[in-house]
Amino acid sequence: MSVHPPLSALVLALAMAAPVAPAAAADYVCPAVTRVGLSDLGYASYREHGRYRGTAVDLVEELGRRTGCRFQFEWYPRGRLFAEFSANRVDIVMSSLADTARNQAGRWMPYSYTRFELVLNRRAGGGYASLADFVDQGTGRLNVTRGVYYAPAVQRQLDRLQQAGRLEYVNDYDTAFRKIQAGRADGTLAPLVIHLWHSRRLGVSDDLAHYEVPEAPRSIAGAYASRANVAPELQQAFTAAFRAMVADGTVQAIYGRYVGADLARQIFAGGTREILDSYAP
Structure with a gap:
């Protein structure tokens, strides 16, 4: 069972002030709600005063503005989260490294570096x-x-x-x-x-x-969208939105809100080309 803070559910109506065309004018249809799995990952996702906060939360809110879709956050221990994702009870997992098993269940959408x-x-x-x-x-x-x-x-x-x-x-x-x-x-x-x-x-x-430590070089982190639950055209829309957020500096700005501009520059040292090149053509 997922664990929610006191003011949970948190279904986000994120279509207001959307900077891109809403779903009605797009080549995809948003479901009533898309479930996003979060875990205890520090400034990436945390709970404070009954609210979900962190870079992953802000990125999903921006994803909603850009696609017109609505999202519901659900909180799980990290190990349980991927079990729920594999069982098709979670639609998007944030802050994830890519690996072969996860690629079978989801489409990876990279947006940041981690080490x-x-x-x-x-x-x-x-x-x-x-x-x-x-x-x-x-x-x-x-x-x-x-x-x-x-x-x-x-x-x-x-x-x-x-x-x-x-x-x-x-x-x-x-x-x-x-x-x-x-x-x-x-x-x-x-x-x-x-x-x-x-x-x-x-x-x-x-x-x-x-x-x-040399055993843990810098890696790329991103989100997974469920192949079973998220329609291919919506996967493509989410992918395009995440890629645009990286390219236009939105992701870096969001990280700066939480860790400060200097550490954000450290995280993204060398630029975002490696992240952008990780997207399939």
């Missing part, structure tokens, strides 16, 4: 050159989130940590960071938009250090 970092409480030491170095030389325990896709090079090191009794999978990032705060874990793996929000929220920014 997992090794986040450690300073008491666990630091200066590790790689995740493998942390596994070999460190003693700290990591808590990582279930349902998150980790690159094979990262997963190999996580498997080694698990064999050594130094890894625990938890349901969400909130649990991981609260356990770090309480001293029951020493660190986690998380992109900047996730660890920044949780460390600020819990007031532990000064206690944590984060390191880029």
Whole structure:
């Protein structure tokens, strides 16, 4: 069952002030509502005072303005979200890396960059050159989130940590960071938009250090639209809208609202050509 905040349902009427032609004049028909799955992903998607907020939420709102379609947000633990998506009970999943299994169920629409970092409480030491170095030389325990896709090079090191009794999978990032705060874990793996929000929220920014590791290079993140539930012509409309948001700077501006202009420029360093080139011709 999905978990909603107190003011839930949140079916968004997003056709007002649309900058593009509404659905009635387009080559697609919007359903009554399109269900969008969200998870605890820091500044990408979080719950605050009974509302859903974050870059993913703002992107969906903009998607509604550009297509004239209506969306309903539904909240799940990350692992459960992809099970619901595979079972055709969620129509769009935001903030996702591409992988072969997910490509079978959905059409990927890239819009941002992401990179997992090794986040450690300073008491666990630091200066590790790689995740493998942390596994070999460190003693700290990591808590990582279930349902998150980790690159094979990262997963190999996580498997080694698990064999050594130094890894625990938890349901969400909130649990991981609260356990770090309480001293029951020493660190986690998380992109900047996730660890920044949780460390600020819990007031532990000064206690944590984060390191880029070569096993986790920068990757492209995006949304998946269900092949079973979203009509092909609507998939195409959503894809065109996301691509336009990347090309016209809307995505970068949305990230800037949450992490600040300097960190947004860091996330999109080198420009968006790699993202745009990821769209199928």
